[in-house]
Amino acid sequence: MTSHVHMIIGTETSNLSDIVRDFKSYTSRQIRQEIENSNHESRKEWMLWMFKRAGIHNERNIDYQFWVQNNHPIELNNSEKAIQRLDYIHNNPVVSGFIEKAEDWLHSSAGDYAGIRKGKVDNLIFIV
Numbered sequence: 001m002t003s004h005v006h007m008i009i010g011t012e013t014s015n016l017s018d019i020v021r022d023f024k025s026y027t028s029r030q031i032r033q034e035i036e037n038s039n040h041e042s043r044k045e046w047m048l049w050m051f052k053r054a055g056i057h058n059e060r061n062i063d064y065q066f067w068v069q070n071n072h073p074i075e076l077n078n079s080e081k082a083i084q085r086l087d088y089i090h091n092n093p094v095v096s097g098f099i100e101k102a103e104d105w106l107h108s109s110a111g112d113y114a115g116i117r118k119g120k121v122d123n124l125i126f127i128v
Contacts, residue, residue: 001092001093001096002098006092008085010076016073020071024066027066027067028064028065028066028067032048032066035048051064051065090108090109090113093105
């Protein structure tokens, strides 16, 4: 989506909150670098200013803040819930009016499940 991310994640060895923390930390640094190095982004100075302002007002940050601090986890403790959530995630851009078919959203695993393209993330199959 353009303003948020939906993910289904799981682990057998790590703490999920550590995974989310590390994901946010890594991706925020990468996105910030892309913005700083961009010669095409017309909103570059404004975005960096916004991220810095958000970071200054949050004692948990050193400098910039890209992601909001909270998230909305849903435990997928059975196959029915997992399939329902996956369907919700895949259809979110359709419901929002960005595309007509879920598999057309390039930043989604829906294309993998539809068999029309290989996405950038491996191991999309889950077992509940």
